[in-house]
Amino acid sequence: MKLNKNINQKNSIFKNWLVILVAILFIILPFIINAYWVDVLFFFGVYALLGLSLNIVLGEVGLFDLGHMGFMAIGAYTTAILNTTFGIPIIVLLPISAIAAGAFAWLVCSPIIHLRGDYLCIVTIGMGEIVRLTLNNNPFGITGGSNGVYGIDFPSLGSIFVIDNSTKFYYYIWLIVGLTIIGLVNLQRSRIGRAWNCIREDEIAAESTGIDVRYYKLLAFVLGAGLAGVGGNIYASKLMIVSPESFSFMESCMLFCIVLIGGMGSIPGVLIGAAAISLFPEVFRAFAQYRMLIFGVAMVIMMIFRPGGIWPRKRGAFEFKPLLMKPGEENG
């Protein structure tokens, strides 16, 4: 038992050091790389945030959602429209975008939440496309059609601190990603996270174990959409323009790939997946025309050799340290 405990401790110490190292790396990176790469890393951050939000729905609960960009679009357009027409500060719109996207998710997912697997997948594709087409058709003249909405402000705290350059945006997005990761890790280790995983494993058993399947599925959608709404807010204020083609079906597929590449339900996995999706095109810019070919081959090879993703979530010892066990008491 003592030996066991030592291994656990070593594991968690190693893990803590890894987290600290990565955090330090992210803090000092903007000082060593040029502005172009800072921007690339900003978009890596956006993809990471969106990947984490989809991971709640797809990774934790196992619901196929191929219309996730629709939720981000709701968040981005909420920010864009309220900011340009009413001049509401972007920071104030951050929670409002999240709530708008979450409320939209609740509204459209309530009637379809009982669908399983592929059926849900088809419906979410339809939902994402409906959002995009609606924005494109300029309802009531508020979304600006295919031109989109432009002239969005930078996020600012009054006039003292304005996030107006790449480096500040870089810190802004990674601060939010960091906070999101802390929140999601806490969720994973709570009864909510367990309930989600149970639903993914076996819906009927989950229901018979006392988990309100419908409620927890909706909760996952609403939280995932809310986070995507936050992503939309930051994305809109960075680009200063939102237009429907940013939220295409292809982008939803990319998010899906992020979660699949990284490992379903694994937070470090999602970060790796987001890195792969966002950095890959930059690194391979020289072979631009073969990019999709290489990407496709890489996906196929990965699915054969690591079907669980690059960094699948490990369950076991260090997440649950023994509580009541006395030394020498190994068998139950």
Next chain:
Amino acid sequence: MAKDNNNMETIIRTKQENEGINKINKVVLQTDKLTKKFGGLIAVNNFDLKVSQGEISSLIGPNGAGKTTVFNVVTGIYKADGGKVIFKGEDLAGKKPHQIIKKGIARTFQNIRLFSNMTCLENVMAGQHCRSREGTWSSVLKTPGQKKEELEIKKNAENRLKQVGLWKWRDELAKNIAYGNQRMLEIGRALATNPDLLVLDEPSSGLNDKESEDLMDFLKEIIKDNLTILLIEHDMNVVMGISHWVTVMDEGKKIAEGLPEDIYSNPQVIEAYLGKDEEEKE
């Protein structure tokens, strides 16, 4: 409501009474003219079942008799087409499975349904979901209340896991442990919900004789803890070995009920299992 209470007070003969102890048990679960149809097939037909407090009741019958359907209606997975399910004086009509389990009926499945990619400890912890209440925000923020509850869940899970003898497998994924252990884990998960009534669907199927015997001892042990058990079983040794009361079902109807030794020699039951001996009659 008053009428239902009267129903609950219905007193039935028990083994103890027979033995002269004169212990009178309350009916915990009762089905009243329960009917369930699948299209044109009547799977359960006006079925009455009574389960009394603190006893092990068995529901037996040939394959396709409708036993599992009764279980599924009782636990809320199917909706009854007629009749009532009354648990502790309360009609369970229209309740969803997760609400019924909160009332105190936990179940296991004929083909084991565990959360395969979660550890054994997590499986048992999941069982306590309905007895804990911390919400999303307190979990995200990890409030002191949430931490305390989580610790409580872990402690209870640890006790349950030790009770079913799987503590040393706590960090192993549920799909990786042996079949017999998986059965025990499923029972452990059901027990973790602190049920009043434990509904077991063929707990001994796939177990060898030694494992069945251990299971029987285990069930005899746990009913001392103010628990009631209803089980479906094919293994007659188990049924006759531990049941206080046996109900026999065939083609959706109740054909007999009584003490195990009476059922054993009941001609109707033998007929249902083995069929009429046509040649002998001619």
